[in-house]
Amino acid sequence: MANLLWLQGGACSGNTMSFLNADEPSVCDLVTDFGINILWHPSLGIELGDNLQKILRDCVSGKIPLDIFIYEGTVINAPDGSGEWNRFAGRPMKQWVTELSTVANYVLAVGDCATWGGIPAMAPNPSESQGLQFLKRDQGGYLGAEYRSKSGFPVVNIPGCPAHPDWITQIIIAVATGRAADIALDELQRPKTFFQTFTQTGCTRNMHFAYKVSSTAFGQRKGCLFYDLGCRGPMTHSPCNRILWNRQSSKTRAGMPCLGCTEPEFPFFELAPGTVFKTQTVMGVPRELPAGVDKRGYIALTAAAKNAAPAWAEHDIFIV
Amino acid sequence: MAVQTLDISPVGRVEGDLDVRVDIEDGVVTRAWTSAELFRGLEIILRDKDPQAGLVVTPRACGICGASHLTCAAWALDTAWQTELPRNAILARNIGQLAESMQNIPRYFYGLFAVDLTNKKYRQSKFYEEAVKRFAPFTGKSYELGVTVSGKPVEMYALFGGQWPHSSYMVPGGVMCAPTLTDVTRSWALLEYYRNTWLEPCWLGCSLERYEQIKSYDDFMVWLDESPAHANSDLGFFWRMALDIGLNRYGAGIERYVSWGYLPHEDKYQKPTIAGRDAALLVRSGIYDGKTDQHSPMAQEFTRENTSHAWYDEGDADVHPFDRVVRARKKNSTDFERGYSWSTAVGHSEFGRLEAGPLARQLVSGGTHGDAWQYRDPFILDMYRRLGGASVLLRQIARMHDTINSYRQAERCLREFRLNDPWYIKPKERDGRGFGATEAARGALAHWIEVKDGKIKNYQIISPTTWNIGPRDNTGAAGPIEAALVGAPIADPTDPVEVGHVARSFDSCLVCTVHAHDAKTGKELSRFRVG
Numbered sequence: 001m002a003n004l005l006w007l008q009g010g011a012c013s014g015n016t017m018s019f020l021n022a023d024e025p026s027v028c029d030l031v032t033d034f035g036i037n038i039l040w041h042p043s044l045g046i047e048l049g050d051n052l053q054k055i056l057r058d059c060v061s062g063k064i065p066l067d068i069f070i071y072e073g074t075v076i077n078a079p080d081g082s083g084e085w086n087r088f089a090g091r092p093m094k095q096w097v098t099e100l101s102t103v104a105n106y107v108l109a110v111g112d113c114a115t116w117g118g119i120p121a122m123a124p125n126p127s128e129s130q131g132l133q134f135l136k137r138d139q140g141g142y143l144g145a146e147y148r149s150k151s152g153f154p155v156v157n158i159p160g161c162p163a164h165p166d167w168i169t170q171i172i173i174a175v176a177t178g179r180a181a182d183i184a185l186d187e188l189q190r191p192k193t194f195f196q197t198f199t200q201t202g203c204t205r206n207m208h209f210a211y212k213v214s215s216t217a218f219g220q221r222k223g224c225l226f227y228d229l230g231c232r233g234p235m236t237h238s239p240c241n242r243i244l245w246n247r248q249s250s251k252t253r254a255g256m257p258c259l260g261c262t263e264p265e266f267p268f269f270e271l272a273p274g275t276v277f278k279t280q281t282v283m284g285v286p287r288e289l290p291a292g293v294d295k296r297g298y299i300a301l302t303a304a305a306k307n308a309a310p311a312w313a314e315h316d317i318f319i320v
Numbered sequence: 321m322a323v324q325t326l327d328i329s330p331v332g333r334v335e336g337d338l339d340v341r342v343d344i345e346d347g348v349v350t351r352a353w354t355s356a357e358l359f360r361g362l363e364i365i366l367r368d369k370d371p372q373a374g375l376v377v378t379p380r381a382c383g384i385c386g387a388s389h390l391t392c393a394a395w396a397l398d399t400a401w402q403t404e405l406p407r408n409a410i411l412a413r414n415i416g417q418l419a420e421s422m423q424n425i426p427r428y429f430y431g432l433f434a435v436d437l438t439n440k441k442y443r444q445s446k447f448y449e450e451a452v453k454r455f456a457p458f459t460g461k462s463y464e465l466g467v468t469v470s471g472k473p474v475e476m477y478a479l480f481g482g483q484w485p486h487s488s489y490m491v492p493g494g495v496m497c498a499p500t501l502t503d504v505t506r507s508w509a510l511l512e513y514y515r516n517t518w519l520e521p522c523w524l525g526c527s528l529e530r531y532e533q534i535k536s537y538d539d540f541m542v543w544l545d546e547s548p549a550h551a552n553s554d555l556g557f558f559w560r561m562a563l564d565i566g567l568n569r570y571g572a573g574i575e576r577y578v579s580w581g582y583l584p585h586e587d588k589y590q591k592p593t594i595a596g597r598d599a600a601l602l603v604r605s606g607i608y609d610g611k612t613d614q615h616s617p618m619a620q621e622f623t624r625e626n627t628s629h630a631w632y633d634e635g636d637a638d639v640h641p642f643d644r645v646v647r648a649r650k651k652n653s654t655d656f657e658r659g660y661s662w663s664t665a666v667g668h669s670e671f672g673r674l675e676a677g678p679l680a681r682q683l684v685s686g687g688t689h690g691d692a693w694q695y696r697d698p699f700i701l702d703m704y705r706r707l708g709g710a711s712v713l714l715r716q717i718a719r720m721h722d723t724i725n726s727y728r729q730a731e732r733c734l735r736e737f738r739l740n741d742p743w744y745i746k747p748k749e750r751d752g753r754g755f756g757a758t759e760a761a762r763g764a765l766a767h768w769i770e771v772k773d774g775k776i777k778n779y780q781i782i783s784p785t786t787w788n789i790g791p792r793d794n795t796g797a798a799g800p801i802e803a804a805l806v807g808a809p810i811a812d813p814t815d816p817v818e819v820g821h822v823a824r825s826f827d828s829c830l831v832c833t834v835h836a837h838d839a840k841t842g843k844e845l846s847r848f849r850v851g
Contacts, residue, residue: 044457218495267568320501
């Protein structure tokens with residue numbers, strides 16, 4: 001049995017929608033099989049108005065023990081640090097966040113907005129948005145670098161735009177079944193069990209990556225999306241090709257370049273003109289190389305790959 | 321009896337943050353104000369960005385209607401860049417839009433709306449016990465099935481777009497994917513699963529084919545009485561309970577409706593233009609005026625936004641989205657004369673305020689305007705006429721009825737794909753103005769873009785909730801939800817579940833808290849629990 005409260009700040013509800021896609025366990029299974037008591041959730045909660053405020057106040061006062069506090073969306077500080085542009089239950093949402101974070105055993109930031117600031121924090125960041133404990137790659141965010149929840153954990157960051165439902169439900173179950181001590185976090189406070197691997201790990205286009213065969217335009221039936229179409233799969237930490245989306249596929253499998261949405265810089269280059277779905281290059285070499293590879297190594301590797309590439313690699317492979 | 325004012329902040333199970341104030345006289349709402357309480361400034365963020373930035377940013381405007389935003393963003397760029405699309409690409413966009421809508425229908429009905437039927441207020445209804453068995457959150461038989469099955473249509477979306485929500489697979493010139501045979505056959509299997517697991521056995525209690533014979537209110541009544549399986553299906557049960565608890569008796573609204581139409585025909589919109597859109601749509605656009613029982617065409621140039629009662633410093637005049645420059649007001653204090661919402665008041669240059677949503681879509685599709693090959697369905701329009709207008713009940717029936725067309729249109733896409741033909745034609749980037757629109761599950765959605773010097777000069781979005789939740793305009797006219805709340809009976813001011821019914825019948829994208837105030841003194845009368 002664990003009490004869970006889920007609130008949304010500067011959010012699109014995309015993580016909630018992703019969460020509702022969950023299967024094994026479904027959201028209903030979490031409640032009925034794992035004893036997760038959902039105190040309130042913006043799309044699922046029965047209470048509204050003062051009844052909801054009472055739940056929030058009871059959590060803050062300790063009358064209701066708050067085991068897991070999930071936050072979706074940015075913390076909005078506008079205008080001028082007041083947070084009045086995002087009022088919730090009678091006052092700025094940021095005030096609820098402050099008080100609930102003090103009493104929660106575990107705080108989960110779900111999605112890019114809550115982890116790093118995401119889309120709302122893009123320049124010029126009109127809503128003065130922050131993530132819970134980061135703004136982009138800078139530790140601190142709204143709660144500050146020193147923040148620890150009652151269990152001693154910092155905010156557990158489950159990034160992604162949106163986060164995959166499994167990434168959310170498995171962490172909830174880990175906490176609820178007493179396995180929280182096994183949750184190892186990386187330097188960005190992401191659970192390593194999900195975010196040590198790359199988006200490219202398990203991608204169906206890996207052979208084309210290896211032989212440097214490029215998808216030069218969308219809608220092709222072969223090729224890797226890294227060389228021309230701006231795919232960030234080799235530089236992005238996520239299990240998108242290990243734990244498939246909607247049980248079926250992934251962006252890169254379907255032909256869409258990875259946008260790097262589990263990393264704090266998303267959306268990369270602030271979507272400046274010329275940067276969308278196009279690999280940024282300097283003298284023909286990608287400006288950003290696969291993680292850990294240097295420029296000389298890259299040039300040697302791709303030259304060798306081209307020489308070694310078998311004829312079939314240039315033919316359509318994902319055929320009807 | 322004195323006027324009572326209730327301030328409700330927030331109303332849950334709507335997306336975003338919604339506050340509602342209502343004046344109550346003799347137990348009936350006489351005036352209402354709706355306030356959207358969250359501002360993220362996406363239009364401001366998009367200024368000076370890459371022309372394609374909208375493909376990444378706007379699906380993230382709304383996690384529920386992300387594919388609908390993507391659809392608009394892509395078509396807006398297509399019209400601005402004057403692209404050409406292969407027919408497969410049009411079908412692949414349409415199936416993404418449809419998959420999202422089919423996801424949304426059971427998720428909305430069970431997750432957001434029907435749980436209120438288990439409110440203790442209805443304990444006296446003979447349907448109450450059964451409603452709890454079916455609709456109680458997490459444990460209700462239909463709730464659990466409906467929420468779980470809602471994930472299936474978006475598995476189909478993932479086969480074309482990689483993931484749902486938040487893919488950007490629709491791009492100017494087509495789509496990113498090149499689906500294979502198994503993507504199509506798996507999609508068929510997922511559609512069948514949706515139909516065999518929920519739509520027929522649970523929602524309809526009959527085959528799709530039997531239900532599709534219903535063309536009028538009388539046909540529906542015959543269907544209802546035909547078999548216990550029909551009467552006891554979730555549809556039949558909901559209908560009977562809704563009448564018992566009076567959901568047919570309030571929530572009428574402004575009685576004028578707008579639909580952008582959607583689903584461009586794969587052979588008729590390969591060279592998309594703003595002007596050519598309406599003639600290319602499988603599901604027609606239009607306006608239905610319930611007061612005169614007349615249908616008229618709808619076009620983007622009629623759209624107006626008014627910020628006289630919103631938190632923007634942009635003057636009191638109506639402006640077209642192409643002419644709008646968003647200037648957020650720093651101090652967003654609530655003033656019912658000057659500003660009380662982040663939503664603008666959207667209207668039509670001649671017809672004024674209009675209601676958007678599945679009811680609007682169905683009422684428009686019942687008209688005789690347009691061409692014979694376009695989707696035409698008289699059922700909901702007939703029911704509207706027979707019931708004497710809209711209500712909380714009719715909005716639900718229209719929304720759920722819409723599922724059937726979505727299902728059939730998705731089947732059609734799967735049949736029409738020519739897998740060996742192209743999916744994308746690389747476009748040339750250029751400056752210009754574009755417009756893209758669709759029907760999201762919850763109604764009319766449109767994007768306007770102006771590209772200048774290779775970057776975004778202006779980007780404007782009008783969502784269905786903007787049409788519906790908007791505040792008063794410069795004529796003082798109330799928005800659709802504000803109008804629909806008038807006349808709602810509030811049996812117990814400490815538990816105004818009726819306000820929730822009306823707000824949620826529009827499937828607004830919003831959230832609310834409830835305080836009760838004396839209208840004259842503003843003094844809080846009581847605090848109460850809803851649920």
